[in-house]
Amino acid sequence: MDIRVENIRKQFSLYPALDDVSLDIRSGELIALLGPSGSGKTTLLRLVAGLETPTAGRIYFGDEDASLRTVQERNVGFVFQAYALFRNMTVLDNVSFGLTVRPRATRPPKAEIRRRALELLDLVQLTGLEKRYPQQLSGGQRQRVALARALAVEPTVLLLDEPFGALDAQVRQELRKWLREIHDRTGHTTVFVTHDQEEALELADRLVVMSQGRIEQVGSPDEIYDRPANPFVFSFIGESSALPVTVKNHEVWTGGRAIGLPAPHEATGPASLYFRPHDIELVEDGAALAGVVAASRRVGGTRRVELEIGGHPDRVEIDLPFDHPAGERTRIAFRPKRWRVFPAGRGS
């Protein structure tokens, strides 16, 4: 089911946690809300679930205004970071909980509930563990029970709040792949919150990058990574280097000279140049950025070098082959292969 968030505002005490946020979630897609802590991503998720009420704005499930409906009536599946399993119930009872609390008229018969719960446990690969209690399971298993429990009510939308945040790296990797599989098999509209960009880029069909209660950019992982809409997205997603520059004569200038980067559409004036440290080429001659090596360290198969560019106190980082002979105080000239110039004033 399509979900439409319209001009949502949420105010906690003084500051707005969400400020006029609108978002369209398409039926069946897997969408990630990504942002640093305090960006309002969890608040947005909880508003969709109905666990918070918006200060202003509306949320539509399909064509229906869900803002007026209670949590119980919205029929969402919600998975918490800390699992939130009922530890007085077995795994099977946890999964069937959503069905057993239904009013008698819509509640399936007992045998049917059991059959469906077992089927879901099979889907999350926990067959045979239905008699265990949550505290007898590992973190990864618990989160899979939580997911099965959320799926049991046939939710209109599946909402996951940092579902893998409490798990260790390896389990997280595994569950990530597996969540994608489950999503592809069941086809539920799924929204998940994460602060892990790698997770978001790998898992989601579309990303919503948020910061300070606003949506910065919505797009596919490729769009977000290759065409960041603003300095925040550029520096938040992936690695980036930034340098204050000036745009003059449709060219990028720094330290009083052009550096060979055309800027045909940018307005003249002070600006910031953004590029990825690995997306550069070393140049021998011609207009280029030139700097002196201030520090260098080996990162896996490459060498991360910090350069001081002509008189600027800020350093930029670039990646060199690990066997590059650059030593301290060596002068290096390079040009970003891909870059973005943002007008100054909205730095990050």
Add this chain to the structure above:
Amino acid sequence: MVGYLTRSTPPLSDGPVPALPPVPGLIARLRPGPPGWSFVKPSILPGFRLTFGYTLVYLSLIVLIPIIGLFLKAASVPLEEIVRIATAPRTLKALEVSFGSSLIAALVNVVFGLIVAWVLVRYRFFGRRLLDAIVDLPFALPTAVAGIALSALYAPKGWVGSLFSERGPLWQWWQAQTWLPFGISEFAPNLKIAYTPSGIVIALIFIGLPFVVRTVQPVLEEFEAELEEAAATLGASRLQTIVRVILPRLTPAVLTGFALAFARAVGEYGSVIFIAGNLPHISEIAPVLIVIKLEEFDQAGAAVIAGIMLVIAFVMLLVINLIQAWSRRRFGDV
């Protein structure tokens, strides 16, 4: 000496002793002892002997020795005499009144204690701290004062008691209900509260109130809001959430509170004597009977009744503890 059982050094023998690697300080204490039973699990925490010794001495002086003395006294009575005292109708009735009212009072306290704890934890209202402090009053108030105040209130001429008395509005209203198949006098021939077993229950409710509240409160305070939210997203109504998610988690704490309130009620004397009327075979509790025996210089008889009370109370507390241990295993740590 008990403490020596904790030694894990193997006794010296003539044969070649397997060379242990030199492990200094704390590590040495963790070395596994001889296989089999050991009195205390190895721990790196120092001071077991000192604190355990203190615990034993303290418990002995305050609890164990007096109780052993009590049983010795009771044991000096010949067996047929013990049986005679124990099966005397007056003793049996007193024990029944004591344990019966304590049980009812503790159960009532479970229900109302839960509600009070819920209100204190879940809502923020003007005067909450004051109410919170009031809960502890039964601990601080001399029980005799409580007994006198309660009996004044619930006596037939007291504020509350007069409502239930023969000329009270409740009685009148009941009498006016002509459609009832039975009159009030058949249903409850005695609506007096003070000077009856009902009065005892009220006094015991009063002195036991703080226990359930104080044991449930911290558990409720730490209850994860997420569990309730999870239940709500799954479609559970408020009532279903409380009954199926919250209450089971409170069970161990409720049991603790129940056990404490019950134990306290069984031993209560001061407040009960004022409100109970202490009529033999009707509203006489076992502690009162013990005091009466003492006043008659029948120390042996008093010791026998006290011993019986002690055994019954101990068995009940043990059972409650077992249920608690079970529920703790079942519902996880609380």
